[in-house]
Amino acid sequence: MNPPVFSKTLKKAQAEFNKIHNFLIGDPLVKETLFTSDSRLFKALRIINIFFSFVVFIPIIATIWDFNLPHFLGYLLCAFGVYLTWVFEWTTKSPILEEIRTFTIIQISLHGVFGMWLEFYNKFEIYDFILHITGGMWLVFLIFPLVIGIELLSADSKSPFFSFKIIIITLTIVTTLGVFWEIGEFISDLIFRNYPGYRLAQEDSLFDTMTDFIANLIGTITGLGVFWMNLKKLNKSRDMDSLFERMGKALKDYVNQE
Template structure:
């Protein structure tokens, strides 16, 4: 199911096929590369990245919801930025601002996850006025980004405490409160950008009298 290609079946099918190829490439490329260079520590990390590539399928199975094709693309794109460019090609070390870019794009990804899910839930189970509906969905999505952002920072802190000093391990937080706080701020920047883009797309689709509300409601299979 696609929001952008809501009224174009052929483009939607092409988008789905592209997403499948894109996901396979991003999942396999760093895994194969780490085996070729005998880097088995990174291989284990890339296994986790490969699992995250296919997390939309797990979300659909366990939570009984439909994940938009746009969200699938953003998930794979985020993994590509981290696993292939960030770790495999060492962009984290070469470009000081690269980590900040990924926190912004991560905020965008998580916000779109929240927006699409909460939109469908509210359309299915509530009857708010348009302004209250938009406000609740936006705030809930923004809060989701912040909650998951804090959890991620805790994971980074824990990993640094366990693996800090291990040869080849790159400190996630660099022992700095400044790093943690800027990460959270960048997450919020991405979330706000995603919220603005999402509602603009919704408005454009409704101007064309496309069944946006029904499509988003159908994402929730409960």
Template sequence: MQRTQNEVILITPRFSKTLKKAKIEFDKIHHFLVRDPLVKETLFTSSSKFYSVLRAVNLFFSFVVFIPIIGSFRDFNLPHFLGYLLSAFGVYLTWVFEWVTKSTILEEIRTVTIIQISLHSVFGMWYHFYDYFKIYDFILHITGGIWLSFLIYPLVMGSELIWAKMKMPFFFLKIFVVTFSIVMTLGVFWEIGEFISDLIFRDYPGYRMAQEESLFDTMTDFIGNLIGSIAGIFIFWNTLKRLNKSRDMDSLLERIGSALRDYVNSF
């Protein structure tokens, strides 16, 4: 059935309005990625130029996680496809966090995020490193603990500096306990997710059991997370101490904590 001229005229403005709205939203995202962040410096330097370059590099390489998503359409495997989508969401969650809270994820930590998730989704799942190298899963749980410590530690320390106003006695111990607790809790949720995934997809053709129905596998994952989280906390703490000799790192983290405080107080 052919559309009348009046119907075509009605549809065209609606389509144009949709495109206009899409352009407005895209412009907002572009403006945010380029200009909006409160902290426009990185962990290792206060150079805004270096920050802009590293942010652009991170944005470019974040598309790596789409390789298995696109490639999986050829030999579609639902549980793996969902895993690839979850991994991509994990990468872009760092930008979503900044967008929502107006706080900042330091760009070097975003780089580590992209690498860690790519090691899991692209190399571990897509290129089957989990199957080829039995120790690969344990290594990624260690690096995963380090990565989460890097991600969470500055947020916890920045918040503590804002609310406590100064470094009280046992300051490092308090940050250590809070960061460690969050990292290990996230590790528990990851294992629960693997357990549920195995229950749902265990009979799906081509599905690789995440826990291999083994208490040994689950416990070694926890041990890997434990080693990684402790190592990550001490690495980050000692890095801050070295950088504090030539730069006020507390001020940098306080600005991150201040944005988080404002976001929490907005509710």
């Protein structure tokens, strides 16, 4: 007698769930973090990140009872941003270092949970400026290792222009993403400006837009400085170039695959 179709479907779903679970708990390529090569610490930090990533769902659930379309879409975008790091790993096999994932969860939670849901943007005038600074730092920490890894595959790291090149590339990418964020805020304001309870992201002000760009630039330069200084210290005890090169190779192989 053939097993019921529902039983087959359930087994397939269980098998897929086990694959995702095993992937999340144990990175398939690099089982180490930025500041240590201890795989046990990597595993502990990854479990913590998985647990706290569910925080972004709190405002989504809360919005169901007091529905606000622009806020609901914003909360969904925040949740997507958190889980995009795992989607990126799953598809490219190029890992996101766990401390950077922690930074990602914190940064997005500060925006979605505290800024929007708990209304810190309205309660504290400087809150938006601070988050643009930390946002620039976060993007640097997210992008810099991948830029280093890709450049190590095709350039001489001993060249006097190597450091300058990766800094300029990272600065350009982060600044461009900041421009797209401001464009997104502008479009959101145009669409939802008359929606009840919607808070204008740019407040119809060139001053607000320009201070956002300045804060993003401050965060980017600060992030580059902090990352570079820590990288010099880490290189004394670990082969960081090898770690970044493995990350870059995985991403490059994914892009070049047929």
